[in-house]
Amino acid sequence: xxxxxxxxxQDYQALARNAWDAWARQLQxxxxxxxxxxxxxxxxxxxxxxxxxxxVRGYMNxxxxxxxxxxxxxxxxxxxxxxxxxxxxxxxxQAFAGIDSAGAxxxxxxxxxxxxxxxxxxxxxAQGHTGPVPAFGLDREQQMQQQExxxxxxxxxxxxxxxxxxxxxxxxxxxQRLQGKLAQHTGPGQQIDSLKGLYDLWxxxxxxxxxxxxxxxxxxxxxxxxxxxxxxVRQLQQKHIEAFCQQLGMPTRSExxxxxQRVQALRRDLRTTAGAADGSLSDRVDALARxxxxxxxxxxxxxxxxxxxxxxRRAAAGTGTAAKRTRATxxxxxxxxxxxxxxxxxxxxxxxxxxRGAAKPxxxxxxxxxxxxxxxxxx
Amino acid sequence: xxxxxxxxxxxxxAEMATFQRKLAAGMSHLRGMHEPEFANTPRELVxxxxxxxxxxxxxxxxxxAKTPILIVYAxxxxxxxxxxxxxxxxxxNLLEQGEDVYLIDWGYPDGADRWLTLDDYINxxxxxxxxxxxxxxxxxxxxxxGICQGGTFSLCYTALHPDKVKNLITMVxxxxxxxxxxxxxxxxRDMDVDLFVDTMGxxxxxxxxxxxxxxxxxxxxxxxxxxxxxxxxxPVELENFLRMERWIFDSPDQAGEAFREFIKxxxxxxxxxxxxxxxxxxxxxxxxxxxxxxxxFAEQDHLVPPDAARALGTHVxxxxxxxxxxxxxxxxxxxxxxxxxxxxxxxxxxxxxRS
Numbered sequence: 194x195x196x197x198x199x200x201x202x203q204d205y206q207a208l209a210r211n212a213w214d215a216w217a218r219q220l221q222x223x224x225x226x227x228x229x230x231x232x233x234x235x236x237x238x239x240x241x242x243x244x245x246x247x248x249v250r251g252y253m254n255x256x257x258x259x260x261x262x263x264x265x266x267x268x269x270x271x272x273x274x275x276x277x278x279x280x281x282x283x284x285x286x287q288a289f290a291g292i293d294s295a296g297a298x299x300x301x302x303x304x305x306x307x308x309x310x311x312x313x314x315x316x317x318x319a320q321g322h323t324g325p326v327p328a329f330g331l332d333r334e335q336q337m338q339q340q341e342x343x344x345x346x347x348x349x350x351x352x353x354x355x356x357x358x359x360x361x362x363x364x365x366x367x368x369q370r371l372q373g374k375l376a377q378h379t380g381p382g383q384q385i386d387s388l389k390g391l392y393d394l395w396x397x398x399x400x401x402x403x404x405x406x407x408x409x410x411x412x413x414x415x416x417x418x419x420x421x422x423x424x425x426v427r428q429l430q431q432k433h434i435e436a437f438c439q440q441l442g443m444p445t446r447s448e449x450x451x452x453x454q455r456v457q458a459l460r461r462d463l464r465t466t467a468g469a470a471d472g473s474l475s476d477r478v479d480a481l482a483r484x485x486x487x488x489x490x491x492x493x494x495x496x497x498x499x500x501x502x503x504x505x506r507r508a509a510a511g512t513g514t515a516a517k518r519t520r521a522t523x524x525x526x527x528x529x530x531x532x533x534x535x536x537x538x539x540x541x542x543x544x545x546x547x548x549r550g551a552a553k554p555x556x557x558x559x560x561x562x563x564x565x566x567x568x569x570x571x572x
Numbered sequence: 573x574x575x576x577x578x579x580x581x582x583x584x585x586a587e588m589a590t591f592q593r594k595l596a597a598g599m600s601h602l603r604g605m606h607e608p609e610f611a612n613t614p615r616e617l618v619x620x621x622x623x624x625x626x627x628x629x630x631x632x633x634x635x636x637a638k639t640p641i642l643i644v645y646a647x648x649x650x651x652x653x654x655x656x657x658x659x660x661x662x663x664x665n666l667l668e669q670g671e672d673v674y675l676i677d678w679g680y681p682d683g684a685d686r687w688l689t690l691d692d693y694i695n696x697x698x699x700x701x702x703x704x705x706x707x708x709x710x711x712x713x714x715x716x717x718g719i720c721q722g723g724t725f726s727l728c729y730t731a732l733h734p735d736k737v738k739n740l741i742t743m744v745x746x747x748x749x750x751x752x753x754x755x756x757x758x759x760x761r762d763m764d765v766d767l768f769v770d771t772m773g774x775x776x777x778x779x780x781x782x783x784x785x786x787x788x789x790x791x792x793x794x795x796x797x798x799x800x801x802x803x804x805x806x807p808v809e810l811e812n813f814l815r816m817e818r819w820i821f822d823s824p825d826q827a828g829e830a831f832r833e834f835i836k837x838x839x840x841x842x843x844x845x846x847x848x849x850x851x852x853x854x855x856x857x858x859x860x861x862x863x864x865x866x867x868x869f870a871e872q873d874h875l876v877p878p879d880a881a882r883a884l885g886t887h888v889x890x891x892x893x894x895x896x897x898x899x900x901x902x903x904x905x906x907x908x909x910x911x912x913x914x915x916x917x918x919x920x921x922x923x924x925x926r927s
Contacts, residue, residue, distance in 0.1 A: 248794035249595070249801060256588050260581075270577050378576035385577045388587050396795050400788055407787075408758055417762025424764065424771045431771065450686065450773065457687035464696055 252392070259388055270375065274368055278395050342429045349422040355415045363406045367399035374398050591801060598804030608815035610652040611661040615675075619704035623679030626701050628672075628708075629655075629663050635672035638927045639715050639738050642705050643675040644698065644729075646721035647830065648780055649823050651677045653906050654719070657815060660907040662916055669920035672709075676701050676722075680824040686773050688827040690834065691852030694728050702729070702736050713738035715923060720744050720876060720902075724838065727884070728851050731860045739926050741866045741919060744902055746876045747858075748883035750842045755787055756875065757839050765840070769832040777823035787874055816907075845887050858884070864892035866922045868915065873902040894922060 259277060328336035374394055378385055385391045406412055435445045619626035626642075643663070645651040654662045654675065666673050676698070681688070705714050716737050718726025723745025730737045749757050769775070785792045803809040843849035849856040865888055869881035878897065885893055896918055898905050905911050 375576040
């Protein structure tokens with residue numbers, strides 16, 4: 194029995210490897226350009242694939258590891274728990290490894306690459322770094338900037354370390370919780386009898402432990418410190434690049450950003466001004482309409498009862514318009530007036546628009562032609 | 573007392589082999605699969621400005637509703653969660669109930685939108701969209717249906733422009749941002765948001781998705797994809813899964829300034845319920861909302877905890893307040909079969925008595 198099981202496992206592992214490779218190749222062919230001979234580094238698409246499938250591969254590795262463990266005779270489940278779920282190849286580690294790379298592509302990855310480059314170029318703090326050294330001479334400013342960057346990198350490394358320590362604590366707590374959950378399965382007929390069942394129970398335990406830690410003040414502080422430290426480094430990095438661009442006479446991010454800010458401020462002013470003008474114009478039109486309507490309504494009131502059908506229709510139309518206007522005004526008046534109405538701006542515009550019974554979009558484009566069943570893809 | 577784990581070796585081997593077989597066979601099922609489309613309920617473009625569009629959904633028959641509904645979605649993720657697929661489409665379901673449905677698609681902000689503020693979104697874009705719909709219907713006021721962050725925007729808008737909103741519906745809308753179970757809020761409380769936005773400019777969608785994944789790291793980063801292996805040989809389920817993946821990761825970047833204000837004023841300072849919020853220099857007072865309000869939230873929502881949404885009831889000024897607790901999560905409230913049965917009909921019933 195033992196031999197046949199071993200054979201099966203070997204066959205299975207070979208099959209798993211082949212199937213996995215085939216799967217990866219298939220997906221690469223479907224969605225990527227094959228890497229050239231010259232490029233030793235994996236392509237971006239390959240890296241994406243790797244990240245996407247990391248979780249599944251981690252699970253497969255775990256299944257294999259579990260097979261060896263569960264088959265061990267006389268196994269003590271409480272002692273085996275850390276073996277089942279701990280370690281660098283455990284599913285928890287895999288899950289977080291995936292997050293560090295997949296989810297934060299363009300953020301953590303870029304960050305890590307930059308950290309590496311900084312260390313190689315000597316900007317990053319060396320081990321035993323003891324703080325800033327007074328700078329002097331022609332390149333004093335550059336020295337100061339480099340020191341600031343080195344200090345920021347050190348701070349980031351420390352902050353990231355504190356964050357990761359909390360993640361490790363969550364992993365350990367997850368195992369303890371799992372132990373507690375498993376203890377509830379010791380009654381007859383309550384045993385976990387599948388690897389997937391065990392895995393799912395562990396996921397529940399791990400997520401509970403993580404959630405508890407992730408909501409603590411300590412985690413909040415560590416998270417904030419890490420993000421702030423990373424942003425500080427990034428900002429210094431941007432400063433360096435900007436200075437470099439300025440020397441080359443290239444427009445910088447700050448300049449473009451500043452222009453964008455001014456344009457948006459102008460647009461905002463325009464909107465406010467247009468709103469105020471619109472409201473003011475509407476108020477004047479309404480006032481004129483009331484002036485024009487007043488004598489007509491007075492005459493209508495003084496006129497004897499309608500004798501002809503035409504007159505009736507006119508009167509009815511007049512009444513209808515008046516009634517409609519009254520209703521619309523009532524609608525507009527029904528909601529409470531804002532505690533601090535904008536002086537003749539938005540409030541004025543909206544009330545007068547409502548009083549006319551219909552709104553009018555002030556900007557943008559009201560489409561004339563309906564789109565024919567457009568697709569949901571808009572990029 | 574028995575050992576809690578009793579996995580029969582032969583059964584375990586079979587389990588592994590099955591998993592492996594499904595994974596290997598998955599190749600042939602994935603091969604040739606196209607990007608899944610969303611439901612694409614027929615719609616017409618009725619208004620556009622910069623990158624935003626207002627869509628009017630056209631049902632098979634003319635709507636009997638007296639007052640149209642304008643759906644205001646969040647800036648994060650795309651609006652197609654409301655029209656995901658034919659049998660999981662909130663807008664289609666609302667149309668079938670007889671409602672006249674409009675939807676704001678905010679679009680994908682880029683560098684040109686870096687300086688858009690909440691004032692620009694709420695008193696600018698949203699106000700223009702509301703006016704466009706009012707103009708089409710000759711209506712003084714319309715119904716607003718705000719979803720998630722869009723619900724928060726709708727609350728601000730209604731408080732600032734009460735005459736333009738007849739009925740307000742909020743779905744999974746955060747109101748109290750400091751409930752103890754709000755992980756997102758906790759994480760960003762100690763962040764230097766000014767430094768963050770000054771450095772990042774617009775906030776990349778990938779970074780936002782990364783943060784959402786870390787709310788439930790193992791479940792969302794690993795367990796979900798292990799579950800996917802089980803459905804690799806089920807084309808319909810696989811297509812649904814891939815469609816959801818498309819929706820989750822095809823997200824817009826966040827305009828930097830609006831993000832800065834939202835995090836500082838809502839997540840960090842919780843100004844909406846403290847009554848200290850101002851948008852475009854105007855105070856936003858939830859007590860000024862006296863329209864009928866229907867507040868729908870999800871009981872298992874990990875993004876907007878139920879208490880964060882429930883808080884509306886104690887801060888809104890209306891005497892006509894209805895609360896609806898949905899048994900499900902933040903996404904399930906649009907796409908689960910239970911949601912299809914319960915949510916749009918509930919919205920329709922509530923509106924019918926207030927038309």
